[in-house]
Amino acid sequence: MAHTCIHWFRKGLRLHDNPALMAALRDCKELYPVFILDPYLYNNTLVGINRWRFLIGCLKDLDCSLRKLNSRLFVVRGKPEEVFPKLFEKWKVTKLTYEYDTEPYSLSRDKTVTTLAKEHGVEVVYKISHTIHDMDRIIEENNGKAPLTYNRFRTILKTIGNPKKPIPAPAIEDTKDVKTPCSENHDKNYGIPTLEDLGHDTTTLGEEKFPGGEQEALRRLDENLARKDWVCKFEKPQTSPNSLSPSTTVLSPYVTFGCLSARTFWWRVTEVYQGKKHSEPPVSLHGQLLWREFYYAAGVGIPNFDKMEGNPVCTQVDWDTNPEYLAAWREARTGLPFIDAIMTQLRQEGWIHHLARHAVACFLTRGDLWINWEEGQKVFEYLLLDGDWALNAGNWQWLSASAFFHQYFRVYSPVAFGKKTDKNGDYIKKYLPLLKKFPAQYIYEPWKAPRSVQQAAGCIVGKDYPQPIVQHEVISKKNIQRMKLAYAKRSADSAESPNESPSKKQGVKRKAKSVIDMLQKKDKKE
DSSP states (O other), X not given: OOEEEEEEESSOOSSTTOHHHHHHHTTEEEEEEEEEEOTTTSOTTTSOHHHHHHHHHHHHHHHHHHXXXXXXXXXXXXXXXXXXXXXXXXXXXXXXXXXXXXXXXXXXXXXXXXXXXXXXXXXXXXXXXXXXXXXXXXXXXTTTSOOOSHHHHHHHHHHHOSOOOOOOOOOGGGGTTOBOOOOTTHHHHHOOOOTTTTTOOOTTOOOOSSOOSHHHHHHHHHHHHTOHHHHHHOOGGGSOTTOSSOSSOOOHHHHHTXXXXXXXXXXXXXXXXXXSOOOOTTTSHHHHHHHHHHHHHHHHHSTTTTOSTTOTTSOOOOOBOOHHHHHHHHTTOSSOHHHHHHHHHHHHHSOOOHHHHHHHHHIIIIITTOBOHHHHHHHHHHHOTTOOHHHHHHXXXXXXXXXXXOOTTOOOOTTHHHHHHOTTOHHHHHHOGGGTTSOHHHHTOGGGSOHHHHHHHTOOBTTTBOOOSSOHHHHHHHHHHHHHHXXXXXXXXXXXXXXXXXXXXXXXXXXXXXXXXXXXXXXXXX
């Protein structure tokens, strides 16, 4: 039977290594490639302007690639459960294909859509290609639980074996018998919206450093992997959080949106490694992809993974509610230049280095401001191009020492950490030009500069740039004690109800080294 098929693009915004798209093309006479602007996922309170711009770039690139196959992208607005019944009837659809997604909202949405499809006599086919491995299989191999340490996770992967090889993008031969019916009003009815259409003011928008789309993703992959020696020696903790141009690949936004297949990335790195001495996980490029898989498995296997309450692996902490501190952190006015420079880069460009994320996350939570990691998670989700539900939740729990990482007494200094890789403060000068005339001696601590130095720099602290909102040396010691109490309470609760406690599984005293352990053993903070 020749099908009329919808391929539903969600993440997976690419043609290469897209098994669900290939399944759509099989026995297909008419193909409708659809992207739905679901208001639950895509609205201006959840998605910042840089992230919108990246998504629009992805959709334009995808439409361009589809045109080369004599097809087009159909962008539809609305809730999937309301949109699909109309499209099934209008286009007389008999088959729906999509890439499997493991996020809680996605699973519940897909269940609803699958039920609706069956009611309309539509066959549903989904394929796993957003992750390297099948997350359900990993959990099954670990006795029905998410592995809670990286080493345990890698042990499970050894039993599963190598990832599947990626499949090529469809060629014109694959679509020669397939039509995509398009009307003259296609762009009016199903066109890709502009930022202005979505209600954004673009007058203050900066340069687009990381344009969205599959072609850009593959170009960047080629460019990065051409540096074979760099790839083989790559160790994440050795890269710089405050270099003026990125010291890592910046492929994460492309993997998040699925412009670049994680499997393609994995196997291309494998080719570079072939016959050469190379770094190993957790710090290598393969190691970075496995961290992604680790958090995806945790997101599937741990209930309420993006929350503190009801999350069995998360330490329950009496975080403060302090809207003024939260706003100062979010809006880059903490009075600590290293922190403010990072938050400025994040807002302007939608990307910051992994270790810069460590610094600002520790500062917001257990290090200085004692604010719930869920608040930071929301800000990152809004601003980051690579904001990814599972990684965002997992990393915030890690960096707040709420789960996975338990050495809460290791705290990033908002002064000393940045100085290690940028003594002169060039990064601060770039993102906080107000401070650029301060001498290196005071650039990280401008409040310590004599009045005459501040005047010469054209910036008076307390007037032109804020005083620090906290005194790190004092508050960080107090917070270590607060964290100690939270851990003691967790241990006491565990003793009272051992069957419910995740603390043994968490391996609080585990010997396995994590990437943070390695990094922080080497760079003990003030």
